[in-house]
Amino acid sequence: MTKLIFQLMWMAVGLLGFALTEAQAGVRVTDDRGLVRTFAQTPKRIVSLLPSLSETVCALGECARLVGVDRYSNWPASLAKLPQLGGGLDPNIEAIVALKPDVVLAAGSTKAIAQLESLGIPVVALEPKRHSDMKRVLYVVNELLAVPLEKGADKVWKDIDQALSDAARAMPVKAKEVKVYFEVNDAPYAAGQTSFIGETMTRLGINNIIPASLGAFPKINPEFVVQANPSLIMISRQEIKGMRERPGWTAIRAVRENRICIFTPEENDVLVRAGPRMAQAAAIMLKCIKDKRHEHSFNSHTSICAANTCQLDRLGFVVGQLFCRLWDWG
Template sequence: MKSLVAALLAFLALAANAVTVTDDRGVAVTLREPPKRIVTLLPSLAETVCALGACDRLAGVDDYANYPEQVRRLPHVGGLDDAQIESIVALKPDVVLLSNTARALNRLQALGVPVLGFDLKTLADAKRAFGKIGQLLELRGADAAWQRIEAGVDAAARSLPPSVRGTTVYFEVSAGPYAASESSHIGELLARLGAANIVPGRLGSVPLLNPEFVVRADPQVVMVSDRDAQALLARPGWSRIRALREGRVCRFTTQQGDVIVRPGPRLAEAAQLLADCLAGRLKGGR
């Protein structure tokens, strides 16, 4: 009888500590307790864990994770399409946080590793990830952290003169050209700043464009990484684009680009970089 009571008490203790989170696939994942060893396979997810005060729970990150500084010292276990499954398993994670379209998701799940898949395209997606990761970690502060982000985005918008509103913008994510559309988190930030994105959301979040599309749209401002900026004028017809003719091209450094393209806790900083570009005050930019 005593052993039965002890077993029941142990079960109740485990149940009391258990945490259940439903990921963006609609899959409910239950852990016996809040995770102490976490592997993330998206830079924005690592940044979110750290922003919520749990950087010390990270056991490994993807190859592109580089912020905050302590993340650089962690084991790096591949990327979206080339995750090192054996290395991840060897880290004995309590849970792996990754994109819900990552190849590694099903493989890890088949090996018995708990996984949470996230769909991170929009500001609403980033906000939802904050809430779910806060719930997973059983840490308060996710709502307050997001409110600070919102306040920062609003402050960036207020920093712009009214004359900037309506400026037509082309934001190139990478050569191809792949561009941030209205339905991406970058497009949503630009809209909050009053800019007009030339790439409609119906094309997808980050569509591959025909270069002629950009020539026809003739944006007033082009935003691009500094590594790709030199090649713009070599593209057929691009010398006719108003932004290139007038020198209204913002060249983001690698560090600035990381801030902007990651839908995570540095979104307010991203909004300010975009605002500085629109206002012509981006340091080292135009």
């Protein structure tokens, strides 16, 4: 018995030594440029210059490793306490160097990557643009941070995917037939079917009027939207100004019936970032559609019913409302 106990103790010591050796061996990751980055030790001090990457680090439970972020990284709220280091187009190189990061996470399009690397600061370039990118980036960052998969990327992605499926199942069947226009800024640029936003819409079964053939975020001729005549518009509070004054837009069904979801800046951040909050983005879209559908159902006797000459006095209020709902959402 004593011999067996000693054997088990030596096995435990051996396993511990192996684990320590693995941890000390560091990590090796490949970024979006195809460059292999090898770190002798797991990075402890991280600078992130892209909100979606900052959020990914935090989603993996490693917010404490961030020592600085770009000016747009604002979730979770604790990031507000960190040094703000400019943006992807104008990073503050001097401030980044002063923080002595083990690695900088940045989009491949970020300026000054070469300058940072020439100063001996390794950069891992990652830029998620699609759902599949988000999953890949999540696992790359997980590997970089050496987080156990069962507590990190595996769990995070499983939760995201499950929440997206739940949101899709919660979408009213008739609502899936509604034509939706999602505007990302007032140029106007729209979210196409191949964009991160468009993929979320597709996952929910939302009928996006911007076809895949136009690209991810095409600049749209306003007349195109008039001709498409969406039943619902999704837009941020910042971009709503002047929308109703565009030629012909008062005739668009969504504008005429005031079925426009105006997102707060906080909601807009969730919606437009290709990051780990994509399930929350789906929930925001779902609420938008449900709310506007609900509002219309209760107000149809004074709005759409009037436009389509529904005769509530003859049909009766209940039957008339039912008819108008079917007219509107069918």
